[in-house]
Amino acid sequence: HQFASSLENKDVVLGFLFQQEQMAVGLLPETYVSMDSEASQSSVSQFAGYVANTAVLQQQSAGTGFINSSPDPDGFIRQAALLIRYQDKVYPSLALEAARLYALAQQLEVETAPLQQINTIVGVTVGNTRINTDLYGRVLIPYRGPARSFPYISAVDVVQGAVDKTLLKDAVVFVGTSAVGHADLRSTPVGVQYPGVEVHANVFEGLIYPELIHSHPDWAEALVFLFLVVLGLL
Numbered sequence: 001h002q003f004a005s006s007l008e009n010k011d012v013v014l015g016f017l018f019q020q021e022q023m024a025v026g027l028l029p030e031t032y033v034s035m036d037s038e039a040s041q042s043s044v045s046q047f048a049g050y051v052a053n054t055a056v057l058q059q060q061s062a063g064t065g066f067i068n069s070s071p072d073p074d075g076f077i078r079q080a081a082l083l084i085r086y087q088d089k090v091y092p093s094l095a096l097e098a099a100r101l102y103a104l105a106q107q108l109e110v111e112t113a114p115l116q117q118i119n120t121i122v123g124v125t126v127g128n129t130r131i132n133t134d135l136y137g138r139v140l141i142p143y144r145g146p147a148r149s150f151p152y153i154s155a156v157d158v159v160q161g162a163v164d165k166t167l168l169k170d171a172v173v174f175v176g177t178s179a180v181g182h183a184d185l186r187s188t189p190v191g192v193q194y195p196g197v198e199v200h201a202n203v204f205e206g207l208i209y210p211e212l213i214h215s216h217p218d219w220a221e222a223l224v225f226l227f228l229v230v231l232g233l234l
Contacts, residue, residue, distance in 0.1 A: 018047035026052030029064035035110030065097030083137035103127030
């Protein structure tokens with residue numbers, strides 16, 4: 001209850017986790033994603049269950065986003081899902097929800113475009129900023145560099161009051177762990193022992209500065225395939 005009281009009237013975004021198994025733990029948060037229903041039924045990744053926050057914490061949270069990662073088949077995290085569907089609603093990632101609060105936006109508008117007989121995702125608008133995505137609502141993560149490319153502040157220093165408060169003034173802070181035993185070290189293109197919390201920080205920076213995110217049209221893979229076929233024939 002003391003922790004819940006500290007969240008009241010604060011711009012704090014809590015995280016939660018979607019699961020493939022059918023389970024419902026904790027209070028599922030409200031979602032502020034607005035998108036075409038056909039697109040939400042077709043291209044967004046769907047999960048069957050969730051592990052969320054306790055009600056006393058969730059009710060005091062300004063926003064909540066999922067923390068699921070989207071590793072490639074080789075286990076490396078190169079892209080991030082901004083959207084996940086559970087039942088008939090679509091929920092934002094932790095970084096996307098943080099970007100919504102940062103932009104003082106009431107909703108996250110998902111832009112769709114017709115593809116054959118369905119609508120697919122082409123982008124997400126956060127405030128006045130549009131972020132291009134693939135048809136699954138994913139973006140390539142614009143890694144700033146290896147681990148600790150963002151400033152780190154030890155929790156011990158915070159508890160003991162040994163932190164220069166000017167470092168935190170007007171800052172967006174992601175709270176997580178980098179300890180090996182906590183099993184939140186991920187394989188990324190910039191390091192195989194990369195703290196998961198810093199992955200979210202990189203995604204957030206890309207959402208605030210979308211020019212950092214590299215994107216390509218959906219037909220790019222078909223063009224590469226055609227190029228390889230022609231080159232092979234030659």
